[in-house]
Amino acid sequence: MSLASPSISPLAGLPFGWLTRLRLSHLLLVVCVAVVGWLVFVPLSALLLTAFTEDNIYGFGAPTFDNFLEAYSSWHILRLFGNSLLFGCGTAITALVMGGLVAWVVERTDAPGGELFHSLALLSFAVPGLLTAMAWIFVLSPNIGWLNSGLKNYFGFSASPINIYTMAGMIWALSSHYFPLAYLALGPAFRVLDVRMEEAGLVSGSSYWQILRRITFPLLRPAILSALLLLFILGISSFEVPRLIGRPGRIDVFTTEIQAATSGAPPSFGIASALSITLLLVCLAAILFYRRVTRDAEAFATITGKGYTPTRIRLGPWRWPVALATGLLFLAALGFPLLTLVWQSFFRNLAPSLFASDLPFTLDNYKFILSYPIFISAVKTSVTLAAMSATVVVLLTFVMAWIAQRSATRYGWLLDALAFIPIAIPSVIIGASVLFAYLVVPIPIYNTIWILLVAYVTSYLPYGMRFASGGIAQIHKELEEVAEVAGAQLHQIFFRILMPLLAPFLLAGWIYVFVLAVRELGASIFLVGPGTHVLGTISLTMWEEGGSYGAVSALGVIQIIPLIFIVAGLRWMETRLQRRADSSTSIARP
Amino acid sequence: MFVIEDLYKTFHVGGQAGVKAIDGISLNVETGKLLTLLGPSGCGKTTTLRCLAGLERPDRGRIVINGRVVFDSEQGIFVPPSERALGMVFQSYAIWPHMTVFENVAFPLRVARDRKYSAAEIKQEVVRVLEMVQLGGYENRASTRLSGGQQQRLAFARGLVRNPNLLLLDEPLSNLDAKLREQMRVELKRLQRTLGVTTVYVTHDQSEALALSDVIAVFSAGRIIQRGSPQEIYRRPRSQFVADFVGSANFFHGTIAKRSDDTATVDTPHGMILCSFVESVQAGQTVMVTARPEDLTISEKHPGDGLNVFAGKIAHRVFLGEVTDYFVDLGEGREIRVRAAPDVELGIGRAVHVAIRPEQCVGLAS
Numbered sequence: 016m017s018l019a020s021p022s023i024s025p026l027a028g029l030p031f032g033w034l035t036r037l038r039l040s041h042l043l044l045v046v047c048v049a050v051v052g053w054l055v056f057v058p059l060s061a062l063l064l065t066a067f068t069e070d071n072i073y074g075f076g077a078p079t080f081d082n083f084l085e086a087y088s089s090w091h092i093l094r095l096f097g098n099s100l101l102f103g104c105g106t107a108i109t110a111l112v113m114g115g116l117v118a119w120v121v122e123r124t125d126a127p128g129g130e131l132f133h134s135l136a137l138l139s140f141a142v143p144g145l146l147t148a149m150a151w152i153f154v155l156s157p158n159i160g161w162l163n164s165g166l167k168n169y170f171g172f173s174a175s176p177i178n179i180y181t182m183a184g185m186i187w188a189l190s191s192h193y194f195p196l197a198y199l200a201l202g203p204a205f206r207v208l209d210v211r212m213e214e215a216g217l218v219s220g221s222s223y224w225q226i227l228r229r230i231t232f233p234l235l236r237p238a239i240l241s242a243l244l245l246l247f248i249l250g251i252s253s254f255e256v257p258r259l260i261g262r263p264g265r266i267d268v269f270t271t272e273i274q275a276a277t278s279g280a281p282p283s284f285g286i287a288s289a290l291s292i293t294l295l296l297v298c299l300a301a302i303l304f305y306r307r308v309t310r311d312a313e314a315f316a317t318i319t320g321k322g323y324t325p326t327r328i329r330l331g332p333w334r335w336p337v338a339l340a341t342g343l344l345f346l347a348a349l350g351f352p353l354l355t356l357v358w359q360s361f362f363r364n365l366a367p368s369l370f371a372s373d374l375p376f377t378l379d380n381y382k383f384i385l386s387y388p389i390f391i392s393a394v395k396t397s398v399t400l401a402a403m404s405a406t407v408v409v410l411l412t413f414v415m416a417w418i419a420q421r422s423a424t425r426y427g428w429l430l431d432a433l434a435f436i437p438i439a440i441p442s443v444i445i446g447a448s449v450l451f452a453y454l455v456v457p458i459p460i461y462n463t464i465w466i467l468l469v470a471y472v473t474s475y476l477p478y479g480m481r482f483a484s485g486g487i488a489q490i491h492k493e494l495e496e497v498a499e500v501a502g503a504q505l506h507q508i509f510f511r512i513l514m515p516l517l518a519p520f521l522l523a524g525w526i527y528v529f530v531l532a533v534r535e536l537g538a539s540i541f542l543v544g545p546g547t548h549v550l551g552t553i554s555l556t557m558w559e560e561g562g563s564y565g566a567v568s569a570l571g572v573i574q575i576i577p578l579i580f581i582v583a584g585l586r587w588m589e590t591r592l593q594r595r596a597d598s599s600t601s602i603a604r605p
Numbered sequence: 606m607f608v609i610e611d612l613y614k615t616f617h618v619g620g621q622a623g624v625k626a627i628d629g630i631s632l633n634v635e636t637g638k639l640l641t642l643l644g645p646s647g648c649g650k651t652t653t654l655r656c657l658a659g660l661e662r663p664d665r666g667r668i669v670i671n672g673r674v675v676f677d678s679e680q681g682i683f684v685p686p687s688e689r690a691l692g693m694v695f696q697s698y699a700i701w702p703h704m705t706v707f708e709n710v711a712f713p714l715r716v717a718r719d720r721k722y723s724a725a726e727i728k729q730e731v732v733r734v735l736e737m738v739q740l741g742g743y744e745n746r747a748s749t750r751l752s753g754g755q756q757q758r759l760a761f762a763r764g765l766v767r768n769p770n771l772l773l774l775d776e777p778l779s780n781l782d783a784k785l786r787e788q789m790r791v792e793l794k795r796l797q798r799t800l801g802v803t804t805v806y807v808t809h810d811q812s813e814a815l816a817l818s819d820v821i822a823v824f825s826a827g828r829i830i831q832r833g834s835p836q837e838i839y840r841r842p843r844s845q846f847v848a849d850f851v852g853s854a855n856f857f858h859g860t861i862a863k864r865s866d867d868t869a870t871v872d873t874p875h876g877m878i879l880c881s882f883v884e885s886v887q888a889g890q891t892v893m894v895t896a897r898p899e900d901l902t903i904s905e906k907h908p909g910d911g912l913n914v915f916a917g918k919i920a921h922r923v924f925l926g927e928v929t930d931y932f933v934d935l936g937e938g939r940e941i942r943v944r945a946a947p948d949v950e951l952g953i954g955r956a957v958h959v960a961i962r963p964e965q966c967v968g969l970a971s
Binding site: 515 | 658659660685686687688689690691692693695696697699701702703712713716717718760763767773
């Protein structure tokens with residue numbers, strides 16, 4: 016067929032006769048791009064301005080470098096760097112090793128239970144990070160952790176053997192939360208790795224260890240590096256674990272320090288933004304480093320469609336032991352905290368150990384939470400916000416992805432990049448910079464639900480874009496072109512052809528963003544007002560300001576249960592999409 | 606009918622120097638005819654079709670469809686595809702998988718802006734075209750549950766339902782297997798004749814082009830290099846490219862020894878060849894002579910006077926069922942292909958004579 020073509024372009028070819036083609040629907044496209052540009056750049060500009068001007072609550076002061084000088088003038092900044100990098104790297108490596116082992120067992124061996132492990136990995140997505148951190152405190156705190164007291168009783172230790180309030184404790188708590196993500200990221204790469212490349216090595220006389228080192232690892236390098244990058248950025252951006260575990264242990268990282276600077280009296284926005292920019296540069300450096308080392312990634316022909324054979328390693332008698340070990344990993348990382356939370360939720364005070372429970376079970380905690388007016392209003396706010404953000408994100412990214420792939424293909428990469436910028440911005444920084452922006456920009460949304468919406472939508476653009484782009488890429492362009500020739504206008508093509516074909520992708524994207532938004536804390540903590548508390552912020556307040564252990568746990572369980580159902584829905588969508596891609600019905604190749 | 610005047614289109618891919626997809630094309634076709642745009646991939650034929658549809662915007666030129674200017678670079682006119690009242694069938698068929706057979710065909714009527722179709726009218730029209738393409742009774746079938754050939758017919762029905770000004774077909778048969786393709790070719794021709802719809806057909810398959818077309822335009826590198834009826838294109842190619850691309854041909858290089866009226870004698874390494882010329886040539890000029898394998902005859906005895914005759918030895922042969930292709934070594938490393946009836950049986954290494962009538966030899970200047 017003939018040349019690659021820039022298609023039915025409402026935007027390309029502007030210089031010529033463009034007025035003849037300007038329609039309402041085209042205007043809508045421009046509006047979408049403008050909105051996304053605004054969402055991404057206005058907060059970042061506000062952050063820069065705040066960082067380089069004198070601290071002044073009402074608008075920006077005179078230009079200055081003082082904020083940076085002050086932020087960098089004490090040894091404290093070195094501790095921040097050290098702690099943050101150690102925390103980020105430690106989490107990335109621990110989670111990667113755990114997730115990598117699970118991925119190997121599930122994808123490359125014939126050990127049973129693959130489906131179960133996959134579902135458990137998705138289940139962990141339903142658990143808010145804040146609750147994971149709380150639960151680990153119940154398990155491993157030197158004072159109240161049941162595992163510590165159990166070990167003390169059993170072995171007769173005089174002091175608690177494990178302390179969660181350490182760097183190792185933080186890394187463990189966050190890794191237990193993120194290792195399923197490492198598994199989900201590595202799984203596909205393990206799945207398509209051509210066994211014959213390994214077999215070729217075996218035939219040429221290498222030992223299994225040599226093959227692993229010389230063939231398997233190098234082939235998987237791009238996938239491993241991208242998972243590491245993602246985990247590092249998630250680790251260094253995380254707020255919940257440092258806030259709940261790091262602060263009591265006097266281990267400060269950037270995210271907690273930024274939040275502390277804005278909530279001091281008086282707040283020092285200048286220092287907060289100087290620290291934010293520093294953290295942003297660290298994330299940027301990580302991405303640049305990643306791009307450098309994966310520059311020649313395409314040379315690795317691990318995924319070549321042809322000749323791929325999903326052969327699995329036969330474990331023989333080791334099938335069940337390996338599956339059991341994997342199960343124990345899930346139990347230790349996911350089961351301990353979750354079961355502890357559930358168990359604790361049935362007792363008013365600190366729960367007794369599982370074996371010596373002569374204290375009465377009680378449902379009082381649930382009764383209390385469910386009739387607690389602040390909880391009810393937070394549920395309303397969180398669910399409304401999550402639904403609105405998911406809807407806005409899905410619609411915006413759908414239009415963006417369409418423009419990038421169909422209309423202004425020459426500038427498509429620019430739109431993709433625009434929508435992906437927020438992935439490198441920690442939620443704490445999004446919260447802070449949105450706050451700075453709307454203190455100044457004369458749009459009266461400060462202290463309302465709308466400022467939260469702005470922050471959420473900005474944060475979740477990359478996820479929406481991933482679903483929308485993936486969906487549009489699967490739809491053959493000719494399906495739209497034939498509609499255009501048949502006489503349909505742009506809006507008719509959107510609503511009658513694209514929307515129905517993309518519906519499963521958009522729905523999956525919607526659910527994904529919804530779950531993320533319900534769990535949100537890092538950005539919300541900067542932006543909630545008196546009437547706009549969300550689930551994340553009330554959980555934190557209740558924890559820090561002396562709610563009973565039982566009530567806090569019940570609050571957590573009540574949040575997790577509906578999320579589990581929603582994630583199960585996502586899993587169902589996922590398998591449906593997978594089946595559709597596998598059978599490659601008429602959408603991909605009519 | 607349509608007229609294309611002096612059309613240009615350049616693609617810029619990744620900021621590199623532009624690729625001239627269409628490099629100055631003028632073309633027209635009368636109402637009710639079937640025009641084929643024929644050429645190898647990347648020659649600009651599909652881009653031309655997409656310009657007609659309005660899916661590409663040319664850089665320069667003018668397009669008139671049924672008396673209406675749909676594109677004119679000087680006056681800044683560009684009519685979008687949805688307002689050109691066309692029917693189009695894509696190589697992939699582009700059947701909408703989320704609609705039934707009925708809804709696929711009804712879509713052009715539902716989105717029509719020039720008039721409103723009532724539910725009854727839509728039903729009547731859809732049933733009419735589905736009957737026409739022999740898909741009657743399939744209305745409620747999910748469109749994904751049709752065979753390749755049926756999807757193809759469905760795509761035609763959708764293209765025809767609004768009685769389009771022009772029917773544009775982009776390699777519509779190339780995804781079908783050989784048997785079905787031949788069958789569809791016959792049906793397509795019959796359908797086009799009965800409806801009298803002006804049709805533009807894009808293909809790289811020369812036998813399809815010869816079988817279907819009223820007029821063929823042969824494309825190469827963004828230009829039309831020859832336009833004519835299938836017979837003209839086949840019998841009187843005006844360049845080596847056309848002779849080679851449409852059918853197969855033997856070529857002899859030589860110089861003009863003598864010329865009279867529209868014939869000339871060409872001196873080649875394999876002897877004198879008498880042939881016809883369209884262009885004027887002079888003695889001493891270097892030229893090329895083309896001879897189709899099926900016009901050549903092969904025999905052991907000398908075939909007699911009045912013919913161009915070459916002597917050679919049979920190098921190898923290929924039995925194809927309906928015919929046998931002999932490759933005859935003329936010496937000096939030169940082999941020519943001769944297509945013979947399957948009952949001719951000559952062994953490899955045999956000395957033979959190959960002959961052709963002068964009027965079947967086409968001379969090409971240059």
